[in-house]
Amino acid sequence: MSDADGADSNDDGSSGAFGAAIERGEDVPLLTGDGQYTDDISLPGTTHLAIRRSDHAHARLESVDTSAAEAMDGVVAVFTGEDVVESGVPNTIPTAWDLPGLVQPQYRMLATDKVRHEGTAVAAVVAETPHAAHDALERISVEYEPLEHVTDPVEAVERDVPPVHDEAEDNVAFDFELGDSDATDEAFADADRVTSVDLRQPRIIPNAMEPRAALADWEETTEKLRLWMTSQNPHLHRMLLSAGTLGLPENRIQVIAPEVGGGFGSKIYHYPDEAVTAWCSMQLGRPVKWQATRSESYLTDCHGRDHVTTGEIALDDDGTIRGVRVETHAGLGAQLSQFGTATPSYLYATILSGQYAIPAIHCRVVGAFTNTTPVDAYRGAGRAEGIYVIERLVDVGARELEMDPAELRRRNLIQPDEFPFETAAALVYDSGEYERAMDVALEHVDYDELRERQDELREEGRYLGIGVANFVESAGLSPSGLAGDLGAQAGGWESSIVRFDSTGSVTILAGTADQGQGHRTTYAQIAAEELGLSVDDIDVVEGDTDRIPQGMGTYGSRSASVGGGSIARGAREVREKARRIAAHQLETPVDDLEFEDGEFHVTGAPDRSLHIQTIAHEAYLGHDLPEGMDPGLEETNFYDPENFTYPFGTHVAVVEVEPETGEIEIERYVAVDDCGEIINPMIVEGQVHGGIAQGIGAALYEGAAYDDEGHLETRRMDEYAVPHSTQLPEFETDSTVTPSPHNPIGVKGVGESATIAATPTMVSAVVDALEPFDVDHLDMPITPESVWRATEGDR
Ligand code: MCN
Known part of the structure; x- marks a missing residue:
């Protein structure tokens, strides 16, 4: 184990536990x-909350009549946004990350003036049973004046549409820049070639096994709130609930996260629903439980990605990358989720150097309000989007140069003796042996032989694709001072x-x-x-x-x-x-x-x-x-660590694509990850497996769709495709170990690595298979239909 943190290392006391593939005790x-999950917990006298949600994407709220619902058997109370306002609590759902020039509109527990996306919480029913609460929802009469809506981040700022929030007339929440634009312009002017790619990274919906849930118990006598909830960060939830939303000091709130059945980012956030659960309990003096339905989760859990990007890469003929320029419109949804501002800005633009020594980088991100579910960090958050851009650019650059894509990558890798390495995108990478991991991955598939096989099969009219992607990611945001300088309202x-x-x-x-x-x-x-x-x-x-x-x-x-x-x-x-x-x-x-x-x-x-x-x-x-x-x-x-850790690796996918049907068969998937010292190889492998599955999901299956009315079309498990185990190959995993020099145990994160790597790897593989059809890029999810359409011209 490395020891660079001042404390003595466990020199001679080793128990052998660190590094062992111990089975998960949990x-x-x-x-x-x-x-015990939140919904398993029951308190005497528990009531049940159901939330009436807007079925309009954008509308003025004219009236909410709760009388019929209130009269129903078993209904304890029905509350509207006006009731919350009248209760005098601060009633804000605060953002936790400021950006220069950020427009921060009001975000309430229950809507009072407008609904800004389908699923906006409009009223809350508390009843003796969950069924009574859900039945009563139907009896609430809500009148709306529909408004024109917008779901696309580019249209939101470029088309003449009514603003989602009056404070942002052009729907721009922020206009963010990172990097040196003059140096990048110069690099582009001097380079032998410039090529570009237009790409979309569609909206992804997290699919945790357990939908969000909360159980609130306000004790009148002690004035203390106990809140069980599906939380990835109970202390942050306590902090955000206390001052901004309920107006209670932190020592009057206990947040408990019992077993939580998956999160993938979606349970970081401070949503109106859990806050309403707590507020209802405070009003009634009785325990109140809310359990999201699956469709409610699709509609209200923060979505991920939603980027529309133009990326450009400047190259010399020998393959040297001279510069990268990126312009992105990032959909933020209708409200600012806590880290929704940081994810498409700092977490995205800063990783655009990938594993490469790129002297000049410039990135501009326009964060746009749209009439959709709020967008925030989903597994890989920002880094996944950034690595996807740079890896796609390297692939199109290789096509431009008629160079092998693995070779172009190799020629630009940051070398081990260059660490700590300061990128042109403002990060200082801690340590890395990128070429070693890449070699291990390429050896696994016998890369050169595979390319020969690809040529042979093409002769036979078969289309093998080999996708290679290198990734590095910034995990464990720190130190706290830096987080504060960048606008975070939390420490690292x-x-x-x-x-x-x-x-x-x-x-x-x-x-x-x-x-x-x-x-x-x-x-x-x-x-x-x-x-x-x-x-x-x-x-x-x-x-x-x-x-x-x-x-x-x-x-x-x-x-x-x-x-x-x-x-x-x-x-x-x-x-x-x-x-x-x-x-x-x-x-x-x-x-x-x-x-x-x-x-x-x-x-x-x-x-x-x-x-x-x-x-x-x-x-x-x-x-x-x-x-x-x-x-x-x-x-x-x-x-408080002195820096992020920077896990990295190389993934390789081998696919065969059938242009007639558009079918994509994944023949092999090899993942070589480096997360520094490995605490438990079995757990790390599990993380990599799950991450690959989600990355392949994004590449080939997933994507939220809105219809012309701004309704979410993908709101059930049979409408939103995630990969089934039968659609995935046996993953072949391997690792290299490059300890983080500043971490007391030399570890780097691994929880998101494979998700970040798998999307560019898969897209690269499919596009590589379609090279004979002159297909340079296909947007995710690459479905059989999109393959078929892309190759149709050749039939
Ligand atoms: N680990 C290890 N050796 C290392 C690094 C990590 O043994 N060198 C182990 C850790 O001790 C931990 C696991 O691997 O048990 C993941 O560690 P880490 O990379 O630190 O990630 P976190 O524990 O902070 O988990 C967050 C990460 C993220 S951001 C998402 S999203 C995600 C993920 O983890 N969501 C998950 N993995 C998930 N796995 C499950 N089952 N469910 C989710 O919702």
Whole structure:
């Protein structure tokens, strides 16, 4: 393990837990039905909330008549936006990321003046049963004055349409630039060739297994709100709910995230629905539960992507990339979600250098309001969109130069001795051995031989495609000062407590919040390694703001590096306190003690030893501690890393495309990922598998569609295509290990890597297969129909 963080590394105390493919301890309760999700929790007297949503994309709200609904059996109360306003709570759903010149319109719990996208919350019914609440929704009479709507981000700013918000007449929420435009112009003027691609990255809808849910319990006597919810970041939810929305201090709110069945970004955000659940409980003094239906999730969970982009690349004839210029219209939806501003700006434009040493980059992003569901970070957020652009540009550049696309990539890779590497897009990459990972991936498929086979098959009228994509991503946004400089209303740190109890077992209280990533296993591995224990000695607790003092949550592939980094630091501090107790009791200088398998022993006298679990007992007895030392054995750690981590890798897909039918068969998919030191290879492989599936989903299947009325057409599982396991090949995974030099355990994130890599890889493969048809690019999702249409001209 690397150790560049000041604390001593676990030099001789290695338990072997770090790096082992240990099975996920959390899976037994989850697979046997013992896992407790929000909807499984019931309190005496629980009522049920259903939300009436607008079926108009854009309309003035004329009136909301709730009388018939109120009169129904089992209905406890019906509330409108006016009721929320009258209650006097702050009633804002705040954005958490400011940008220069950002237009920040009001965002209320329930609409009062206009509805701005289909699905806008208009009224709330609380009833004794879920069925009574849903039945009553039908009896609310809402009158609208329909307004012209717009769903496309380019049309929103270029066509003469009524603004989504009066504050932004042209529907522009922000106009963002990054990079040096003069230097980029010069690079383009000097380059031998310039080529470009117009592309769309369609709207993606997250498909977590568990739809969002909340259970709120306002206790009148203590004036305390307990809120169970499907949260990726309970402390952030507590913060956003407290001041901006409900007007409560944080210590009056407890947010609990029990088991959460997947998030992929969609459960980061502070939506009106959970806030309304809490507010209703405060009004009624009774527990209130809201469980989204699947269609409600499609309509209201933040969508991802929605970019329309023109990218240009300037190249010399020898393949040197001289510059990249990108202009994007990013759809933000009807309201600003918390990180909806950061995702298409800082998280996107900064990664446009990819793995390449590109001297000049300029990117402009126009963030546009549209009459659609808000858009925010979806797995890969910003980085996925950026890597897609640069990888597509490299592919079209290779076509322009008639050069092998892998060769063009290779010629521009940042070399290992150039790290830390400052890109022209404002990031400083920590470490990387890009060519090594690329070589491993290409060797797996025997690239040169594969190209020969491709030529042979073309002779036979068969179309094999080989897609290669390199990616790097910025995971674990930090340090906090930088986040603040860029406009974030949250920090990049993470916090944890490592606590021995008097029986020698350990509890880790972590500020992150798992939704399936396996934190309970990997965090136990980190602590076991540092403390010389077995993972069975360690319990991991996440997702409760009353038990865990602080935290930032799980998103942006930050938990292993920032959360795990904090745990490692805390465990090292605990170990050092234990060492001082051991030295005192063994009557030996601290420096004379060695640590192995949890045992401190005097150098050269192994029989004079004390186990760290015995010391824990002593620490809580407090009878015989060094002079001035406080009893107990626990540490609270806040870790604010000095930089992001930059995972990377190369993915290769081999497909065969049948132009007559448009069918795409994936023959092989090889993923070589480098996420630094690997805590648990089995979990990392699982993350890579899931990520590839989602990337292939985006490339070949997924995409939200709106009809001419601005209604979401893809609002059910049989209307929104995600790949089935039978449509996916066996994934072949491999890894290289390039530790992050500044992270205490040398890890980099992995949770989003494969999603980022898989989309350009798949598109590259299909387009490569269609080279004989002069197809340079196809937009996602590449369906059999789009393949058939693209090749039709040749029939
Ligand atoms: N890990 C490891 N070795 C490393 C890096 C990570 O063993 N070098 C382990 C970690 O300890 C953790 C897992 O891999 O158990 C993912 O770690 P990390 O990359 O830090 O990502 P996070 O835990 O912060 O998870 C967030 C990331 C994101 S942003 C999305 S979106 C996503 C993803 O994880 N959503 C998921 N993976 C998901 N997996 C599941 N099952 N469900 C989701 O909703």
